[in-house]
Amino acid sequence: MAHAEPEIIPRSRALAKERRREQLIKATINCIAKRGFSATTMADITKEAKLSLGIVNLHFQSKEKLLLETLKYLAGEYQSHWEKALNEAAPSPVSKLVSVVNLDFSKTICTRKKLAVWFAFWGETGSRPMYMKTCAEYDSHYTKVEAGFFAEIIRDGNYQHLHAQTLAATLDALTYGLWLDMLLMRNDLDRNQAKAVIMDWLHSIFPNHFQIPDRPA
Amino acid sequence: MAHAEPEIIPRSRALAKERRREQLIKATINCIAKRGFSATTMADITKEAKLSLGIVNLHFQSKEKLLLETLKYLAGEYQSHWEKALNEAAPSPVSKLVSVVNLDFSKTICTRKKLAVWFAFWGETGSRPMYMKTCAEYDSHYTKVEAGFFAEIIRDGNYQHLHAQTLAATLDALTYGLWLDMLLMRNDLDRNQAKAVIMDWLHSIFPNHFQIPDRPA
Amino acid sequence: MAHAEPEIIPRSRALAKERRREQLIKATINCIAKRGFSATTMADITKEAKLSLGIVNLHFQSKEKLLLETLKYLAGEYQSHWEKALNEAAPSPVSKLVSVVNLDFSKTICTRKKLAVWFAFWGETGSRPMYMKTCAEYDSHYTKVEAGFFAEIIRDGNYQHLHAQTLAATLDALTYGLWLDMLLMRNDLDRNQAKAVIMDWLHSIFPNHFQIPDRPA
Amino acid sequence: MAHAEPEIIPRSRALAKERRREQLIKATINCIAKRGFSATTMADITKEAKLSLGIVNLHFQSKEKLLLETLKYLAGEYQSHWEKALNEAAPSPVSKLVSVVNLDFSKTICTRKKLAVWFAFWGETGSRPMYMKTCAEYDSHYTKVEAGFFAEIIRDGNYQHLHAQTLAATLDALTYGLWLDMLLMRNDLDRNQAKAVIMDWLHSIFPNHFQIPDRPA
DNA sequence: AATGAATGAGGGTTCATTCAT
DNA sequence: CATGAATGAACCCTCATTCAT
Numbered sequence: 001m002a003h004a005e006p007e008i009i010p011r012s013r014a015l016a017k018e019r020r021r022e023q024l025i026k027a028t029i030n031c032i033a034k035r036g037f038s039a040t041t042m043a044d045i046t047k048e049a050k051l052s053l054g055i056v057n058l059h060f061q062s063k064e065k066l067l068l069e070t071l072k073y074l075a076g077e078y079q080s081h082w083e084k085a086l087n088e089a090a091p092s093p094v095s096k097l098v099s100v101v102n103l104d105f106s107k108t109i110c111t112r113k114k115l116a117v118w119f120a121f122w123g124e125t126g127s128r129p130m131y132m133k134t135c136a137e138y139d140s141h142y143t144k145v146e147a148g149f150f151a152e153i154i155r156d157g158n159y160q161h162l163h164a165q166t167l168a169a170t171l172d173a174l175t176y177g178l179w180l181d182m183l184l185m186r187n188d189l190d191r192n193q194a195k196a197v198i199m200d201w202l203h204s205i206f207p208n209h210f211q212i213p214d215r216p217a
Numbered sequence: 218m219a220h221a222e223p224e225i226i227p228r229s230r231a232l233a234k235e236r237r238r239e240q241l242i243k244a245t246i247n248c249i250a251k252r253g254f255s256a257t258t259m260a261d262i263t264k265e266a267k268l269s270l271g272i273v274n275l276h277f278q279s280k281e282k283l284l285l286e287t288l289k290y291l292a293g294e295y296q297s298h299w300e301k302a303l304n305e306a307a308p309s310p311v312s313k314l315v316s317v318v319n320l321d322f323s324k325t326i327c328t329r330k331k332l333a334v335w336f337a338f339w340g341e342t343g344s345r346p347m348y349m350k351t352c353a354e355y356d357s358h359y360t361k362v363e364a365g366f367f368a369e370i371i372r373d374g375n376y377q378h379l380h381a382q383t384l385a386a387t388l389d390a391l392t393y394g395l396w397l398d399m400l401l402m403r404n405d406l407d408r409n410q411a412k413a414v415i416m417d418w419l420h421s422i423f424p425n426h427f428q429i430p431d432r433p434a
Numbered sequence: 435m436a437h438a439e440p441e442i443i444p445r446s447r448a449l450a451k452e453r454r455r456e457q458l459i460k461a462t463i464n465c466i467a468k469r470g471f472s473a474t475t476m477a478d479i480t481k482e483a484k485l486s487l488g489i490v491n492l493h494f495q496s497k498e499k500l501l502l503e504t505l506k507y508l509a510g511e512y513q514s515h516w517e518k519a520l521n522e523a524a525p526s527p528v529s530k531l532v533s534v535v536n537l538d539f540s541k542t543i544c545t546r547k548k549l550a551v552w553f554a555f556w557g558e559t560g561s562r563p564m565y566m567k568t569c570a571e572y573d574s575h576y577t578k579v580e581a582g583f584f585a586e587i588i589r590d591g592n593y594q595h596l597h598a599q600t601l602a603a604t605l606d607a608l609t610y611g612l613w614l615d616m617l618l619m620r621n622d623l624d625r626n627q628a629k630a631v632i633m634d635w636l637h638s639i640f641p642n643h644f645q646i647p648d649r650p651a
Numbered sequence: 652m653a654h655a656e657p658e659i660i661p662r663s664r665a666l667a668k669e670r671r672r673e674q675l676i677k678a679t680i681n682c683i684a685k686r687g688f689s690a691t692t693m694a695d696i697t698k699e700a701k702l703s704l705g706i707v708n709l710h711f712q713s714k715e716k717l718l719l720e721t722l723k724y725l726a727g728e729y730q731s732h733w734e735k736a737l738n739e740a741a742p743s744p745v746s747k748l749v750s751v752v753n754l755d756f757s758k759t760i761c762t763r764k765k766l767a768v769w770f771a772f773w774g775e776t777g778s779r780p781m782y783m784k785t786c787a788e789y790d791s792h793y794t795k796v797e798a799g800f801f802a803e804i805i806r807d808g809n810y811q812h813l814h815a816q817t818l819a820a821t822l823d824a825l826t827y828g829l830w831l832d833m834l835l836m837r838n839d840l841d842r843n844q845a846k847a848v849i850m851d852w853l854h855s856i857f858p859n860h861f862q863i864p865d866r867p868a
Numbered sequence: 869a870a871t872g873a874a875t876g877a878g879g880g881t882t883c884a885t886t887c888a889t
Numbered sequence: 890c891a892t893g894a895a896t897g898a899a900c901c902c903t904c905a906t907t908c909a910t
Binding site (some may be wrong): 558 | 685820
């Protein structure tokens with residue numbers, strides 16, 4: 001009997017294991033969104049996942065590792081969306097950038113739940129080097145790619161007085177800043193209003209490349 | 218001479234009480250900056266303040282109230298700097314806005330310590346309505362005043378195609394986003410580089426009103 | 435055979451849970467008897483039970499609930515002894531009453547330890563409505579049943595000048611008063627001397643029904 | 652100036668001091684009655700007395716001593732009432748005993764507040780030898796004196812089959828038991844009903860000496 | 869003599885982690 | 890693999906006591 005299983009069972013087991021991990025990570029995300037970082041306990045997480053209390057340490061060794069894996073999961077999830085957004089966009093740098101902006105303020109990424117979790121992690125990042133490292137790895141890559149797109153537009157459009165690196169930094173900062181606005185309900189922006197702020201800025205820089213967004217009420 | 222003192226004694230006691238509170242709040246800020254929100258304990262705070270364990274509950278009743286008062290302290294401190302910055306600026310709206318930008322990226326406001334604490338609170342805000350309320354009260358005011366300055370510039374400079382409200386939202390989002398960049402060391406910006414990003418943007422919108430910043434290395 | 439066990443395992447777990455609760459309640463009783471109500475700590479109780487500190491909150495949620503459950507346990511224990519005493523007594527009301535008196539001054543009920551615990555609870559009862567409610571539920575029932583026995587004796591023995599309700603109240607008050615005497619070692623009564631006081635009283639009321647006790651030294 | 656004061660000030664100071672002590676003791680009694688023994692704090696007591704927090708240790712050295720002094724105060728207060736009751740009664744032993752019973756269920760002694768405090772102390776007595784000693788000193792004296800009265804009645808009335816010591820023990824036990832009944836609201840007796848139970852008993856023993864009480868509704 | 873801010877040991881409680889089942 | 894009862898370190902908070910004023 002044993003000779004038939006080594007090929008099949010490990011695979012399904014690995015899948016089952018991966019499913020358990022994802023189940024726990026998603027429960028963690030939900031709990032942090034609901035209760036906040038500091039009030040989220042293992043009991044909350046396992047209850048949310050409808051699993052037993054001991055299972056986290058079975059799959060993640062410790063709470064700290066679960067949290068780190070959760071952050072990596074979020075980062076990885078964002079990355080795959082980001083790459084998909086770029087791949088599906090038309091080849092022009094303008095389309096690529098618009099596609100990224102659309103993603104950042106899409107229903108998939110820009111939910112209160114996810115923003116709450118991201119800022120929960122960023123709030124802890126100041127004192128947890130591992131979180132910072134995880135965030136930084138991904139983010140600097142995005143900025144570089146975006147700077148590349150801006151550079152292309154600058155070159156092709158004779159905008160030599162502009163600085164691609166700065167524009168990319170501006171785009172990123174605007175995005176994160178608008179996310180925080182939305183989380184804190186500071187200026188009562190919704191997703192589309194936030195996106196309009198970005199598009200407005202892009203239009204002001206490259207009036208021939210980016211359209212004026214419809215101004216929401 | 219002695220007959221004047223009885224009036225001073227109660228006052229000095231009241232003052233001492235306020236000083237104690239401030240001492241504890243500052244210790245709390247330091248601890249959150251060092252250890253993060255979730256790892257900051259009362260023992261840490263009182264040790265940092267070189268006071269005894271029981272003193273927080275004497276002056277703040279509970280940890281939760283101390284944290285809220287700390288947030289209010291930070292918000293009030295920022296507000297007084299903000300008002301001072303406006304008062305000391307030349308009367309023109311451009312000067313006012315430059316003054317605010319200078320403040321936001323000054324050595325006083327834009328330190329790693331303070332950014333860490335602000336984002337620690339914002340990270341918890343998603344699940345603590347009291348924090349959100351405290352933040353929102355102040356912030357919406359700033360945006361309104363800034364929008365007023367932009368409106369003035371727009372009116373006086375014949376820039377009717379621009380939208381003051383959006384520009385103010387952009388300025389705020391940029392500021393918060395750059396702060397997060399700095400905290401996460403995402404693009405390795407320092408205070409001056411971050412400020413340059415903002416000034417670059419302002420120049421791009423109102424080239425006659427805001428100068429191009431010196432591009433740092 | 436193995437197919438029958440799956441039914442037993444959950445039951446044994448449930449049983450174990452009930453046993454843990456009883457173990458903790460008994461430890462609580464011992465601690466209150468030894469140290470008194472106000473000096474009994476969770477650490478004392480769990481140490482007495484040779485269990486860990488956290489276990490009380492696992493099984494009782496809080497100290498207050500443990501104490502209430504302890505009171506209920508004591509009340510329930512007394513009740514079952516009381517019912518057993520009545521069931522095992524001969525059918526005559528005299529036998530029933532004698533049986534109750536014997537119980538109240540038996541080695542089972544009338545120990546220094548138990549008296550100390552009962553009075554510890556009664557001492558707190560003045561300010562804890564839940565304790566009072568718990569006590570009252572049981573006690574008024576006993577008085578009523580005893581009044582019934584007295585009524586029977588009165589009716590059958592032509593003692594119409596007596597008042598069953600008052601006699602029952604007298605019996606109860608005497609019992610509780612003698613318990614307090616014993617706890618405070620006020621008149622240095624032992625169990626038998628205390629019982630003799632009661633039997634003496636019963637004899638004085640119903641000389642034909644209750645015997646004069648042997649007067650102890 | 653100083654030569655006139657040594658005679659007067661110490662006396663008035665001693666009085667003031669004694670008044671402070673009594674003030675604190677009365678506050679203690681009120682607090683124990685309201686909150687119970689275990690929940691009564693020094694802050695409660697000094698607040699109730701409208702005095703400063705530090706004053707207890709000035710006058711009583713410690714909380715424990717204040718509590719002991721409170722018990723002694725209660726015991727002394729009862730004693731003086733008891734002696735007054737005996738002195739004011741007619742010389743016959745029957746009058747003396749009736750006078751004591753009247754006292755024990757008078758508005759002065761038999762209040763919920765005082766019962767709550769007495770039982771609070773008795774509840775702690777099981778584990779505090781000092782309390783027990785304080786209680787026992789007084790109580791055994793009362794029993795002896797009462798036994799003396801019963802002995803007198805027995806001798807004068809040819810009741811030689813009765814046992815004065817037992818009757819005194821019965822009277823005491825009944826009194827304490829009825830007090831507990833009233834505290835726990837076990838049978839909803841009021842002061843007069845409780846007294847009637849005692850008088851009923853006395854009448855049943857000495858029908859020619861003690862009257863049947865009016866049976867309350 | 870009186871005050872009440874300050875102290876810190878010790879209280880009840882929480883919760884990440886372990887491990888027998 | 891999975892469970893959840895059990896553990897105990899560490900948390901927040903209380904409060905008797907001290908002591909500078």
